[in-house]
Amino acid sequence: MATNAAQPAAQELSATDPLAALGILPGVPEAVDAVRRAVDAVYGHRVMRRRSDEVTAEAALRGARGSAALAGADWPLEELRRRSDFSADEQARTVGAALRLTAEAGGLLGVWRRSPLQALARLHLVAAGGAAVDATVGRPRLAGEPVDEPLVGAAELDLPKPPEVTARLDGLTALLLAGTSAPALVVAAVVHGELLSLRPFGSFNGPVARAAERIVLVGTGLDPKSICPAEVGYAELGTAAYLTALEGYASGTAEGMAEWIGHCGRALELGVRESVAVCEALQRGAA
Template structure:
């Protein structure tokens, strides 16, 4: 049986970037603050991840505004709802990925899509699909359906590839296909985070990779992936690994602030 993720995992520079990210996560998990305050750290990391995801969608809100519950943007609220739901979706992600994606979209797109369109894929390339990242037209309905089938198969099939490689591909496919037509970026980033948790790299959901994506050249990375070349795909996976490493730095700062308090 072929293992396409294993092929991607062996592309130039990918093994080293993935290993660096894994070692960073391992160091974080040994932080003494996590012995007693892991749930608090996870909650703060989730808040920062949701904020970064919304910022990548063009809605940047300060953390203190989020903490006070004063953010009215539907994009921000959708990112917060999707992030809060991840802990309840892990057990379903491998067995029913389409169901999970529909649920994430239902949460992320409230106030952005019509009620009857929540959780429902777009029907054609002419459906509303904003392009804030400059990725170009969405693929046609037939190509999107084929690639979504392939994505669901990747999530549900065993692979020798590291979790980070799968998470990077899940994120990129959803971001470039824009299968729902609105709020796809928030869904893509939530699905990446869910994959990192469910497939074992970050089981306590402590690492806000979204923060790393915000700091790195996000659109450029996705355009590299969109090229379809081995070089472009490798560049994206390396960038996704760097985003995880950056997320570790963010959570380490959270831990150290709690330690000083």
């Protein structure tokens, strides 16, 4: 898509539907189309006609593993299957939080549609469930409250102050409740990127942001059965690429935003590939 053709259209859309304006940035329509084709292919797999619940359960487990890996707890999949206690140490608590979030996300769609902020508060409470719960859990941080979750490798990414966090969360909520014609990938990427950039809570911001992205992908109808674990793709692409793309989002430039959306699209395609492999294994009787 030629940049000079897209700019006037983007400027016109930005006044009425800011999220839709992102959908016509150079490279974004191609990413949206690639994701749509990949998702359609896995939903069309013959295994999905009779064993979709098993694929959903496996996608949740693998997605939780990927999210935990990005948060510094890179455990083998079989370890997650084997364990029942996730309170022994910091890594175990991180994995436990990711597992609880993927389990909770599916039940929060109604709350998300009414009040995204209420859903985010619930996600943070669920994530912190294995730790000491205090007055800071389930609400955006206040002045003087630290974020005990540094983004490794992204020291140059500024931590917004609480007034900015509040204002931007309110703005994001207003955009979501107003509705948009933007593709699901764009909406999910913006929710994910905004939460990760803001780090509104004192802990578990990464896992919460990725769980919120999952809710959007389900709620927009792109992945209604939650079988496309983008978290798997983010982990496969690597933390360095994840943070580099996030820095592009945080820059607020058209190029940076497009790169972040493209990165989210590539991660989702890899998550789809994982679920196709699960479908093939189930068909062979190997899973």
